[in-house]
Amino acid sequence: MRVVVSIGGSVLAPDLDAERVEGHAAVVETLADEGCEIGAVVGGGGVARDYIETARDLGANEVQLDQIGIDVTRINARLLIAALGPRVDPKVAHDYEDAGDAIRRGDVSVMGGVMPGQTTDAVAAALAEYVGADLLVYATSVDGVYSADPGTDADAEKYDRLTGSELVDVIAPMSRDAGASAPVDLLAAKLIERAGMRTIVLDGTDPQRIEDAVLRGEHDGTDVVP
């Protein structure tokens, strides 16, 4: 089974904590032990947010901010690589071909961001499509896809199951408003829809939930089905 796991920055590195990274590495290793081929895409987290805020105050434009964010995601990728054993490709993959080649050879591949204008959500979806993943998991700080922002709307309802097309319909209006935080961004949603990719969005703060979802299909998040 080929799996791409997107570990959001707010999940892997809200602040820097070796134990948290270790927990995610342990799950990746378990999945690999169980025979999964794995690509992991990690986000930026608190350090990215701090750097971007500082750079914005300094007059950086959005492309420069994105580049700083990407740099931080790649350092976070180095942390995950350090925590993984010898079966991980020791280089942070900078494009889909390198990641795909590593996975094809049996290594775990770890990516961060790729280019300004794309979130790591979209990178994960593109990688999943490129390697023909059987499953794409978004480990985020919310526990699924909601009809509205559950943090601000008491009537927000979680979806247990959506088609890719429904996912785009739900995400599109959320992503219209800069303040709102959809669990995956619109470009990612569209890639998922286009590829008909089986996807799970779940709360990844406890990495064990990723393992349960991948190996046993058990999770409390949202299933996106073709």
Next chain:
Amino acid sequence: MRVVVSIGGSVLAPDLDAERVEGHAAVVETLADEGCEIGAVVGGGGVARDYIETARDLGANEVQLDQIGIDVTRINARLLIAALGPRVDPKVAHDYEDAGDAIRRGDVSVMGGVMPGQTTDAVAAALAEYVGADLLVYATSVDGVYSADPGTDADAEKYDRLTGSELVDVIAPMSRDAGASAPVDLLAAKLIERAGMRTIVLDGTDPQRIEDAVLRGEHDGTDVVP
């Protein structure tokens, strides 16, 4: 005045025709002679479409298709470079920093696509933002932004003027449907909105219209204003 011109593939290279490329090069040179600093981003056109169709028949995934499309845009960029005089950077820029550095040094810089998942529309918007362009021009095969696809909907109305936010509102539902062809894609529209970038969408099949729009502010397309 700093200008980024996006020359769509359907405008620059619906088929391969030296005269058409020469016409666009002549306009870029005129703009440069008039003191403009210029970044040009070119699309893929007919060759890209043919290659992508062939590759899809061969089972290529979407990332592979995007990469092929990017390769073609870069060959088209070589054509434009060949047609431009010594003031163009002879290398096709592959990222915003290289393009921005060339423009900063007084060269015209030509880009094609950059990474899978982004159209050259979005590349042009990101480049415009990165270099702090005063104006972004989309030379497309339609003559502005319409309320609907003018090719299929007789009631489609062209907008003379939109805010960036209105542009996104118009583009978003169009981009929902894979068949529809918005004049600029949603990611580009969002970048324009975010940066408050002055933008013109016009029919670029006659390159003279680009010159009129940039140098004299005259055009029949759509003005997007901050």
Next chain:
Amino acid sequence: MRVVVSIGGSVLAPDLDAERVEGHAAVVETLADEGCEIGAVVGGGGVARDYIETARDLGANEVQLDQIGIDVTRINARLLIAALGPRVDPKVAHDYEDAGDAIRRGDVSVMGGVMPGQTTDAVAAALAEYVGADLLVYATSVDGVYSADPGTDADAEKYDRLTGSELVDVIAPMSRDAGASAPVDLLAAKLIERAGMRTIVLDGTDPQRIEDAVLRGEHDGTDVVP
């Protein structure tokens, strides 16, 4: 058995046709199934010719024309890669070391052109030499090496068998005249002579002939023997 197959542009992509590419991919896969280690070098074909003609009209110099031709060969290489299964290196090799390394690891490696001033004929010969190939096959649009251009000279006779040194003697005067089209170019012929490389030049429009030549030694082309 280690084999380098040069698939000329006029054979792989006179125009873009998925079936034709698929046919060549199928032969490469059969060869690999039969235990061959394979490097494939593909040419430019009709798209390259169109682009080069257009660029020449735009005033491009010969180095720029070569670069455009190389870019097209690399897109053609992407087509072949898309058509091949998981055993192909997903990256188009840009130098002999990368190609050789992929072959050494058991992958099929696909190259296009490498640098201005060298045809893909010469690239194939250099790759064959670099990897110590047992056999080099040129799949061209003519069915062997002739004493003169069979298209214009009714007395042209096909050679069944030549030494490398004889091959150079035959090719040298042909390559003198820009209009003539030798089945392999002079630099390639010299590399073949220098390396004492067993080589077959055959009509590759039907890819089956490549398979017959490699696996069973049966072909109607020209054998070049050390």
Next chain:
Amino acid sequence: MRVVVSIGGSVLAPDLDAERVEGHAAVVETLADEGCEIGAVVGGGGVARDYIETARDLGANEVQLDQIGIDVTRINARLLIAALGPRVDPKVAHDYEDAGDAIRRGDVSVMGGVMPGQTTDAVAAALAEYVGADLLVYATSVDGVYSADPGTDADAEKYDRLTGSELVDVIAPMSRDAGASAPVDLLAAKLIERAGMRTIVLDGTDPQRIEDAVLRGEHDGTDVVP
């Protein structure tokens, strides 16, 4: 006058603060306005320390830790670049040739770390040597070179003036003990000695002191003279 300024991480980014970076950028701009050619080398600071600590807990080896530290210095370099005006090379230089080339063309060049095993202290000394700098300034968190660690040894005396050779003699025993923090590291000191480079070590927490030292030769730090 050609100047290389090493801005230590503890000076530029003990924590992330736009104002502090802005202050250093302002000084660099003033120096450039006054006709200086400038290379700036920035350190890692608090974020680097946090990341390295986390990675060490995860079992990263020293080379991996160095690489993470280098990545952070390069993000800090992006901050300084964002704060500087159009006269800065927008790319973080990754080697001496790129930095030297930018300086030669009249740009300010900003570097971070280069390779595992070298501090940014040593990078600054090597860059100064490479570009033939007239002056090398270390803006550190201590106000000069002391006979011992002033933080732990009450008898530590600050040197007003040292030769390069004396500098090495002072630094060598300090650098022996991993705990001690020499104001510049031993490799840097040796490069300074070897090149006979005029160097100033000063407290750079107030960036104005760098300006005073470079433009007016006034400072309370340590002068290293050939």
Next chain:
Amino acid sequence: MRVVVSIGGSVLAPDLDAERVEGHAAVVETLADEGCEIGAVVGGGGVARDYIETARDLGANEVQLDQIGIDVTRINARLLIAALGPRVDPKVAHDYEDAGDAIRRGDVSVMGGVMPGQTTDAVAAALAEYVGADLLVYATSVDGVYSADPGTDADAEKYDRLTGSELVDVIAPMSRDAGASAPVDLLAAKLIERAGMRTIVLDGTDPQRIEDAVLRGEHDGTDVVP
């Protein structure tokens, strides 16, 4: 006037001698002072020959031997760069675009070899074509183009003047025999013919002769005229 000077390895570095390199650098500087735009391409010389011989004894294939030769030419290029003042591009150019870009910006650009299968003779001709040079000078260890090898054939006659086409006719049979050493190789001759490039082949052991030929048109070598 735009000039490309090919300084053969046997001329620049038969053995390593700073004075000889200095002499060539002085001529390049004089030419630049007189307003020439200059690209220099340097050969391998004695060190290349020694390395290649050693590598051949170790079983290296021809591509590997070429790569070693290219590496040595690039070190020789570093020597020439070190001897030139600040107007030289400090990076050894590895492709024609980089060299051309440096020349376009007013720098002297220095190249060595580029890719296996091409001599620096051919690189110089390709560079000259790429930058549209007014003159290409081959500074070799013989004093022109002869009808036969003057070292072995007492009847060999030097040509004062040849067309590009005649040059190819003279060189072709010489290059047939591996032992013979044509003053420029066949690929270079063909590029000269194709581009109609004005070319001088002269004895460059005394670099003054290059200066005389370029600035005053005086030389005892062979003129190749369109």
Next chain:
Amino acid sequence: MRVVVSIGGSVLAPDLDAERVEGHAAVVETLADEGCEIGAVVGGGGVARDYIETARDLGANEVQLDQIGIDVTRINARLLIAALGPRVDPKVAHDYEDAGDAIRRGDVSVMGGVMPGQTTDAVAAALAEYVGADLLVYATSVDGVYSADPGTDADAEKYDRLTGSELVDVIAPMSRDAGASAPVDLLAAKLIERAGMRTIVLDGTDPQRIEDAVLRGEHDGTDVVP
């Protein structure tokens, strides 16, 4: 057993001699046959010394000299690669990640120098640390670590056994004096100390001694123990 072997330039290539390189390659192959995972780091030798001397006469700065030295070490690495069989990574590794990745995949990896300011001694120590080597062997032209330079000081005594910390104490004063030649440089010694790396310094002029030391623990050099 994972081993990094540093083969000094004075050992591998005091002058160019295929037999000497072959001897070292044979030992590397024997070690690999016996199950060792091997990284080899080679020095510059006589050619490097000649080039550096010439470049110094031409006014090259120290960074330029280092770069020339690095280039020569990489050519020497190509020699060793040519002499090794198919199990060597055919690319000279330019950073620790590439070398480590090759070793992890079961290839022998060969490096030369990496960056100005670091000797190949230090590269070998960093590589050993990066790959978690069980043993680091310095094959030098002296037969161990002495209390003083045995060439100039009759009282110099060879150490049979040192801790890493003692090694640094011995090397530090030697490296102070530019003329002295410590068997390994100070940066390397510090890396050895820091990593607690088991290290042997021995006379490698007869490569058999490397084999004896690695496979049988027998040698007349100096053991550095954690």
